[in-house]
Amino acid sequence: MNIKYILVFAFSLFFLSAGARPDKSKLSATTDTLIVKAYTDSLILYKHLSDSASTARIQNLEYPETDARFFRIFAPATFYHSIAARKMGLGNIQEKDTNDMEGEIDNALLNVYLHRPDLVKNSEKLIVDAGKVKENINAPIRNKVEYVKEAAPLPDEKPEMPVEVIVYKPNFWTFSGDYYLQFLQNYVSGNWYKGGESNYSMVASAMLQANYNNKQKVKFDNKLEMKLGFQTSRSDSLHSFKTSEDLIRYTGKLGLQATKKWYYTLQLIASTQFMRGYKSNDEFVYSDILSPLNINVSIGMDYNVSAFNKKLTGNIQLAPLAYNFRYVGRDALATRYGLDEGKRTKNDFGSEMTADLTWKFSDMIKWKTRLYAYTTYERAEIEWENTISFQLSKYISSNIFVYPRFDDGVKRDDDHGYWQLKEYASLGFAFSF
Structure with missing residues (x-):
């Protein structure tokens, strides 16, 4: 059989089969199977032709056993300029002999170019741009090796120096303080239990805290x-000055946490004063150091207050069991402070409540309040201290102090009953840390 017609038939069958394919998106499983079968048949035919070419070479025909020109038939359809130049050139290019293998391949490809140009997807230019096909390599490839001197061995790493770890013992103590020295206008009711007189004076105050948690x-x-304040009065011919504010008070509280905000607590409150207390034109001593001395010990629970975005803070102590001890060093003051005549001490049991709160309205205005209540169910003592502070500058402040007090364990006053009141307004220097 003429090899020309065999090649034309094989090549046409392959590309006609491929050209008859629908769009990939519409292919069915049956169509895929037919395409694969057609392609497989074409490969079998190519193998047969290769074998025929080999046989022809044995018979002295010029068909080499391996000819790269066969690649153009079975590779994806590509437009080669050389084919068009040979077939369509004028004068200087002659038609190849029909037995020439290259001419037959050109005729097969040209037939596809003319009748099925839609199958031609590549061009010779694209192949050239992608890079030329490498020629057969007959000589061994020898890589150029650059020799360098042997690198010096890395020095042994020195062992890491021991790191000194310092662990500081945690400090659970916090310290704070509040001081002021101010001038004031003072009002004291006529039956105030420590004496005093309403007038202008000045007062100094110091508050220290040391808390452990x-x-x-x-x-x-x-x-x-x-607190210690002094006042002078022209109406007083017996005293050059008197105390208007006199207080020493210690509050200690040991707590064991029960819940997030509740503590079981043991509280101690001890209070007395620095100096003697007088009234104008009166030699009687109404109070003195350790006269009286009050000590209150209570067992109860303490609640930590934190409200209004932490603007209201403090604690409230509720003690169903409390012991109160009172001592008076001057015999003449016994009945004035609820003791039996001729005695210097008094012991009783009852219940106690203490609320110590601070409400910070702004950076300039702050309200401190302390409410203390103790009752034996026969008598009651209630003290409510209120201090409103106006911070005018870093070191200048103004205070308004209001201190109502109730005590039905002393002699009733004809005007005020069991109620007592102390009030003052002051302006002066203040310092906190």
Whole structure:
């Protein structure tokens, strides 16, 4: 059989089969199977032709056993300029012999170019741009190796120096203080239990706190308050000055955490004064150091207050069991402070409540309040201290102090009954840390 017609038939069958394919998006499984079968048949035919070409070479025909020109038939359809140049050139290019293998391949490809140009997807230019086909390599490839001197061995790493780790013992103590020295206008009711007189005066105050909290259910709060104020009065011919404010008070509280905000607590409150207290034109001593001395010990629960975005803070102590001890060093003051005549001490039991709160309205205005109540169910003592502070500058402030007090364990006053009142307004220097 003429090899020309065999090649034309094989090549046409392959591309006609491929050209008859619908769009990939519409192919069915049956169509895929037919395409694969057609392509497989074409490969079988190519193998047969290769074998025929080999046989022809044996018979002295010029068909080499391996000819790269066969690649153009079975590769994806590509437009080669050389084919068009040979077939359509004028004069200088002659038609190849029909037995020439290259001419037959050109005729097969040209037939596709003319009748099925839609199958031609590539061009010779694209192949050239992608890079030329490498020629057969007959000589061994020898890589150029650059030799360098042997690198010096890396020095042994020195062992890491021991790191000194310093662990600081946690400090569970916090300290704070508040001081002021101010001038004031003072009002004292006529039956105030420590004496005094309404007039202008000045007062100094110091409040120190040392609190312990180990963050493991134990806390120990300590607060020491000291106030001392003096006043002078032209109406007083016996005293050049008198005390208008006199206080030494210690509050200690040991707590064991029960819940997030509740503590079981043991509280101690001890209070007395620095100096003797007089009234105008009166030699009688109404109060003195350790006269009286009050000590209150209570067992109860303490609640930590934190409200209004932490603007209201403090604690409230509720003690169903409390012991109160009172001592008077001057015999003449016994009945004045609820003791039996001729005695210097008094012991009783009852219940106690203490609320110590601070409400910070703004950076300039702050309200401190302390409410203390103790009752034996036969008598009651209630003290409510209120201090409104106006911070005018870093070191200048103004205070308004209002202190109502109720005590039905003393002699009733004809005008005020069992109620007592103390009030003053002041302006002066203040310092906190």
